[in-house]
Amino acid sequence: MKALIRNILGEEFINDIFQKYFRWKEKVQYGIIYPILLKIPFAPNFYFLFSKSFGSEMKMFVGARMDYIKKQHHKTENLFLLRRNIHRLEKGLIMKNRRKIFALDYIEETVTLLKSLIASKNDNDQINWACDILNQYFEVTDAHPKRDNALKIFSTISANRNSDRSFGPFIVPENNKEDQYSFAVLAKKRKSVRFFEPNNIPERSLMDKAVELAALAPSSCNRQPFSFRIVDNPELVKKMAVLPGGTKGFSDEIVAMVAVVGQMNVSPSISDRHLMYIDGSLASMNFMLALESLGIASCPLNWPEDKNKDNKVRALLSLGDFERPILMIAYGYAAKDGKLAYSVRKPLDQLRRYN
Ligand SMILES: Cc1cc2nc3c(=O)[nH]c(=O)nc-3n(C[C@H](O)[C@H](O)[C@H](O)COP(=O)(O)O)c2cc1C
Structure with a gap:
């Protein structure tokens, strides 16, 4: 019709x-x-x-909050909470005027959580980091019934620590002029590339490196509420490349893509509902710069607030209930004859203002 x-x-x-x-x-x-x-x-x-867009975000938030609180009550696996709590302990430990006792409102929760996690995965740097930080916490804090109870639980599990690496003490890295210079080069060199060499998909080992570097981005309380779903299967790429609205005119040129996926069920607080977008974006930038440093070009692709599109990706990549794409990134080796947009930046006086 x-x-x-x-x-x-x-x-x-x-x-x-x-x-x-x-x-x-x-x-x-x-x-x-x-x-x-x-x-x-x-x-x-x-x-x-009755807005579909706000409605689907609210619905996801309700489900994510429900999932989070349920996990907390049933004391089931919650690595997001473990990372957050251990990070809070770290912050307490590095304070200049460290208190003799702190973290009383979450220390028992933390060791109980660690106990449940150790049961399932004990060969894990996150667990080892948690054990090291807890060790330091118990070494320097004064007695208190809550802390002592937590120590009792911790003593039963700390032997499960399983690595020669130790996590801490906390050292400020040396300032290296050369590193600063190389960052300027890298930042200037990265451009959004929309045309890639066909049949030349970057090796997965390089992509893994870039993901590990992306994870070095800061995230709120070290929760890291994101993951990188790398799509290098040509059939799947074809289906994915047409989904972001902004690939018109070059979707056929895309040889591989990454869906940066945010995870909503990482905090019970409504004021934390944007964490996945903020943390996911910071990690995405690290990721794209990491790719650039490995000689791989990329182009961020806007992901709209659109339930139908979300559902398409959810089906294609089998996303979880509380996961949603927050950004797509096309990647590959830049085609030699491909052109770049200039994209002039705002001048300094429009970008910054002191006080
Ligand atoms: C969140 C985000 C979404 C973007 N979406 C698109 C897109 O859909 N299509 C596209 O061609 N470029 C997209 N871009 C790339 C921008 O157009 C580009 O980053 C900007 O013009 C600056 O140019 P440069 O990256 O080459 O330095 C996006 C960039 C960002 C950060």
Whole structure:
């Protein structure tokens, strides 16, 4: 039917009508509706009550919170919480005026969590790091019933620590002028590349290196609520490449892609609902610079707030209930004859302001 109407009226005529309609709609929105919404308390909540986009985000948040709290109550595996709590202990340990006792509200939870995790995976640097930090915590803190109870539990599991590497003490790395220089070179060299050498997909060992470097990005309380789903199967790439709206004109050129996937069920707090986007973006930038340092080009691709598109990726990559793509990244070896957009940056006086 749509095709018939398009044939009768003509593509250009229909596009023209749509553009006029959208411009008229925007005028009504900024001229009438939005000023009213801004004046009346809670009016935006009602206006967006049936918004699919906000609705699906809220639904995911509810499910993620439920999952998180359930795990906490059942004391089941929660590496996000372990990383967060151990990181809080680390911060307590490095304080200049360290308190004689701290972390009383979560120390028992932390060792109990560690106990359940050790049972399932004891050959793991995260577990070893947790053991080392807890050891230091118990060494320097004063007696307290909660702390002593936690120590009792810890004593039963600390022998499971399984590595020659030790994690801590905490040392500031030496300032190296050369490193700063090489970062400037790398940052300037990276550009969004949209045309790649066909049939030349970077080796997985290089991609693994880039992922490990990406994970060095800071994340809120070291939760790391993201993962990199690397798609190098040509059939799957074909299906994925057309999904981001911004690949029109070069989706056929994409030889491999990464879906940066955020994880929502890493905190029970509504104010933490953007963690996955913030932490995922920081890691993504590290990832793209890491790729560049390995000679691999990339292009970030906007991932829209669109439930249908999310579901397509969820099905293609078997994502979990509380996971969603936050960014796509095309990667590969830059085609020699491919051109780059210049993308001029804002000048310094528009970028920064002191105080
Ligand atoms: C979040 C994000 C989404 C982007 N989405 C697209 C996209 O959909 N299509 C595209 O061609 N480029 C996309 N880009 C690339 C930008 O256009 C590019 O980074 C910007 O113009 C600066 O150019 P440069 O990366 O070459 O320095 C995206 C970049 C970011 C950070």
